[in-house]
Amino acid sequence: MLDIQLLRSDLEGVAARLATRGFVLDTARFHELEVRRKAIQMRTQELQSRRNSASKLIGQAKAKGEDTTAIMAEVALVGDELKTTEVQLVELQAELQIMLEGLPNMPHESVPVGASEADNQELRRVGSAPVFDFAVKDHVELGEGLGGLDFETAAKISGARFSVLKGGLARLHRALAQFMLDTHTDQHGYTEVYVPYLVNAASMRGTGQLPKFEEDLFRVPRQMGEGGEQNFYLIPTAEVPVTNMVRDEIVPLEQLPLKFVAHTPCFRSEAGSAGRDTRGMIRQHQFEKVELVQMVHPDESPAALEQLLGHAEMILQKLGLHYRVVRLCSGDIGFSSAITYDIEVWLPAQDTYREISSCSSFEAFQARRMQARFRNSAGKPELLHTLNGSGLAVGRTLVAVLENYQQTDGSIVIPEVLRPYMGGLEKLAR
RNA sequence: GGAGAGGUGGCAGAGUGGUCGAAUGUACCUGACUCGAAAUCAGGCGUAGCGUUAUACGCUACCGAGGGUUCGAAUCCCUCCCUCUCCGCCA
Numbered sequence: 001m002l003d004i005q006l007l008r009s010d011l012e013g014v015a016a017r018l019a020t021r022g023f024v025l026d027t028a029r030f031h032e033l034e035v036r037r038k039a040i041q042m043r044t045q046e047l048q049s050r051r052n053s054a055s056k057l058i059g060q061a062k063a064k065g066e067d068t069t070a071i072m073a074e075v076a077l078v079g080d081e082l083k084t085t086e087v088q089l090v091e092l093q094a095e096l097q098i099m100l101e102g103l104p105n106m107p108h109e110s111v112p113v114g115a116s117e118a119d120n121q122e123l124r125r126v127g128s129a130p131v132f133d134f135a136v137k138d139h140v141e142l143g144e145g146l147g148g149l150d151f152e153t154a155a156k157i158s159g160a161r162f163s164v165l166k167g168g169l170a171r172l173h174r175a176l177a178q179f180m181l182d183t184h185t186d187q188h189g190y191t192e193v194y195v196p197y198l199v200n201a202a203s204m205r206g207t208g209q210l211p212k213f214e215e216d217l218f219r220v221p222r223q224m225g226e227g228g229e230q231n232f233y234l235i236p237t238a239e240v241p242v243t244n245m246v247r248d249e250i251v252p253l254e255q256l257p258l259k260f261v262a263h264t265p266c267f268r269s270e271a272g273s274a275g276r277d278t279r280g281m282i283r284q285h286q287f288e289k290v291e292l293v294q295m296v297h298p299d300e301s302p303a304a305l306e307q308l309l310g311h312a313e314m315i316l317q318k319l320g321l322h323y324r325v326v327r328l329c330s331g332d333i334g335f336s337s338a339i340t341y342d343i344e345v346w347l348p349a350q351d352t353y354r355e356i357s358s359c360s361s362f363e364a365f366q367a368r369r370m371q372a373r374f375r376n377s378a379g380k381p382e383l384l385h386t387l388n389g390s391g392l393a394v395g396r397t398l399v400a401v402l403e404n405y406q407q408t409d410g411s412i413v414i415p416e417v418l419r420p421y422m423g424g425l426e427k428l429a430r
Numbered sequence: 431g432g433a434g435a436g437g438u439g440g441c442a443g444a445g446u447g448g449u450c451g452a453a454u455g456u457a458c459c460u461g462a463c464u465c466g467a468a469a470u471c472a473g474g475c476g477u478a479g480c481g482u483u484a485u486a487c488g489c490u491a492c493c494g495a496g497g498g499u500u501c502g503a504a505u506c507c508c509u510c511c512c513u514c515u516c517c518g519c520c521a
Contacts, residue, residue, distance in 0.1 A: 009483080038480080042480070042481070045479095045490045046490095048489085048490060052490090052502080054501070054502090055501050056448070056449070057501095058502070059447095059448035059449070059502070060448080073501095075502090076501070093479095371477095379459075380485090381476095381477080
């Protein structure tokens, strides 16, 4: 959520910056709502003030046993008008809130202006693509050849966009997640957390999935007591439960930065992706991810983003996978993000780079929605900055390992760093 | 699932329908004392919104959430959520 003060003081400036990401801010409507809000709020507060002082007088008069009928008649009139203005004020503020919650974050100054993916900037390539002297297979062919990847059974159990892993492949998948967690906790200073996979609407609102992107989520309805209805949502990323740990909290300054890592399943409806990436494990309704989350002092967030990106890259380096880092342009960054770097891993069978991690700084955008604060050196509560990034998407990393470490006979050499997690096994073969 | 007890400032914890944004303690800040500190004493110290650009002033709202009664609600009524204790069931 953007700071409403900023919209009031520099509406055109905000509109211009949002325009770089292709968002049209209805400045006329905002202005009109604000004018009405201001008038009605002032009137309401004036009436409340009169009612309060009158009520106080009534109390004093009654204590002395005096007659109060005159003053009570007067305050009744105030009450009548108050009833209408209070309702109007609540409605106006709700309208403003809805509008405000629908506004995306402003891209950071460093973000290149662009319309789409095509305008993203490649920052660097790290490592080199493996060279094969035979026709490469994709991960589906490799996985099925090993008898460890089964989409038909997954389709029977659930439907499209699910997978079943078996045997060595299932273990390799687990090994990847363990390796990532251990690296981030032992070497990068993150605290591992285990969190709920079902969250409430307030949490989804806090990180920005709601109210705008409900169609991307799996909703789990539940009936509470009489008439009380509260949905759960399956998390689309660990970012949601982990970041919301600090919702409505005031973190002591000396505890910053907070650095958490969580390994969770992620659930996405992929409502807008019909027909995209239908083959293989690239785009699933359910996948595993190791997620890095940081809550930091505002002054520290640019440096923290660079570090977090480095932590994610380290996993690929240790696995010996070739990748590139891309700086997303203003037209391609996510709704809540101020800056985003994508890490794209080399997939030889597709002869291209595919996103395997997305590292973002949200600045105070999520913190403002969540009222996630810290106590600054002056002792006053101030909004935190939040960041997160995949470190990494486990399913896609499995795909990358299969395709990059494949041998002529369809077997897979296991990267050295994973072997301790595989009981010392060096190769996956049928 | 059954029975009971609770939810109030950073934390702990009082609170009679009116003078309660809320006692008290603690934490924190300032000052006095001290070479300095501790202890002690005095004062200050919630969040948000509006007027208003403002660490100053005024007003408003906020005592789990929402609704109701009332001139007036932390306090009374209703609904919901959450926490704790005991019993039952369960991994």
